[in-house]
Amino acid sequence: MNIYPDIAMLHEEMRQWRRHFHQYPETAYEEQQTADFICRQLQSFGLEVECGLGVTGVVGILSVGQSKRKIALRADMDALFIEERNDVEYKSRHPGKMHACGHDGHSAMLLGAAKYLAENRHFDGTVYFIFQPAEEGRAGAKRMIDDGLFERFPAQAVFGLHNFPDIPAGHFAVKPGAMMASFDCFEIRLCGTATHAAMPHLGDDVMLAAAQTVTALQAIVSRHVNPVEAAVVSVTQIHGGNTWNAIPDEVVLRGTYRCFNTNVQALIENKIRHIAESVAQCFGLRADVKINPENPGYPVTWNSDAETAAAIAAAQAVVGSEAVDLQPVASMGSEDFAFMLQQKPGCYLWLGNGPGAGGCLLHNPHYDFNDDILPVGASYWVKLVEMQLAPVSCWNTGAVTSVI
Structure with missing residues (x-):
């Protein structure tokens, strides 16, 4: 040396x-x-x-x-x-x-x-x-x-x-x-009608929709990104509700995605938006999706x-x-x-x-x-x-x- x-x-x-x-x-x-x-x-x-x-x-x-x-x-x-x-x-x-x-x-x-x-x-x-x-x-x-x-x-x-x-x-x-890798964050806000936990049919179950969304997001890398490309999508936060016996009117999911290709980066963003909006539609909810809501993503x-x-x-x-x-x-x-x-x-x-x-x-x-x-x-x-x-x-x- x-x-x-x-x-x-x-x-x-x-x-x-x-x-x-x-x-x-x-x-x-x-x-x-x-x-x-x-x-x-x-x-x-x-x-x-x-x-x-x-x-x-x-x-x-x-x-x-x-x-x-x-x-x-x-x-x-x-x-x-x-x-x-x-x-x-x-x-x-x-x-x-x-x-x-x-x-x-x-x-x-x-x-x-x-x-x-x-x-x-x-x-x-x-x-x-x-x-x-x-x-x-x-x-x-x-x-x-x-x-x-x-x-x-x-x-x-x-x-x-x-x-x-x-x-x-x-x-x-x-x-x-x-x-x-590149670095981007996402925030998905699912909104519906709150209801008593014992009467879920009277409102919209945003918690169930959130669970479906988390699962569906994992299909982006496994089924939409070319297998020879490296990418990851991770949900790192779920926020919703504050009591035992009520389904809230809103749940927020946050996470990050990484890759080495700008085309893959754009594909992941589009799929996050599409999945969140599609799941929300299935459950009769509204979906608000933000990419890099607080700071710019990194190339x-x-x-x-x-x-x-x-x-x-x-x-x-x-x-x-x-x-x-x-x-x-x-x-x-x-x-x-x-x-x-x-x-x-x-x-x-x-x-x-x-x-x-x-x-x-x-x-x-x-x-x-x-x-x-x-x-x-x-x-x-x-x-x-x-x-x-x-x-x-x-x-x-x-x-x-x-x-x-």
Whole structure:
């Protein structure tokens, strides 16, 4: 493994940053203390800093030399509404909130890379360090884009990473094409006439209709989506009624669907609407269907070919080819970094975190980022920058694998 010596020396400082973020988690669009901390650190490194993009987003700018080449590196900052169950000295001090997805580590690694690159300017061009809010279902990437991210910081390519507990610590996994699925939510509201539970014939049984709807929705993937396509439809909430002896006049079903194909995405939406309306008609009810009622859905996280080749080269230079999985199974999880990849070519890869405590996965109250991989992630970022923005004099020396 080829960890930069100066980054190895930054390990303890990155650990302290990471544990500070973990101790003071902030959820979507409330990451003000986190953003202020990051701004102060970036400014202390000598970077130009822009704050408040997309509500709480931060962008650090580091330009070296005369090249017009520009790339962006992105880390997410937000935590989750989960009560932490770890017994550690840096346990969350904010009740009901914790960094259960490793965004604390993502921010610390990118800060470490920014500090190293500010002190060791072995590249020619501009690097934008993007610290993004609200990845967890609130589309902070889209908010930053809508706020002028790429107009103000015109990167030619954008790169992201995420820690992953299913991968050995310090290993990478990446491939061109789909890495993570699209993400959409649905809400079905079935409305009828309430009645006494002992006299169901005098009203409309919305509960029975809800049960039929849940069952029918499972036929979308099994009978309407091509079997060679991956997709999932899950009902995750059912709300209705508040007493033992009355059938309510309304029940609400909520859930999510994921896939890797925009045509499948449209098919699933149409089938959800059709099934809900058809079941409602059979029971004499009204159906109101909403898709993504609170936040925009996420597109497929799709890696472009050239940028993926560049990410692979940088990862292999740091950990060796044997520790980079080039054929990972795409995840049904989703990422709002996909919005950035719709705007710019780029690559999103996974950095192995090793198994969580007791084998727990992401979004678990016992999950904790593995501080041992901080130098690996920071070294990857630095290697990527130095390879992508290598000085022109290096282009013909064999030192550069891919240059934008």
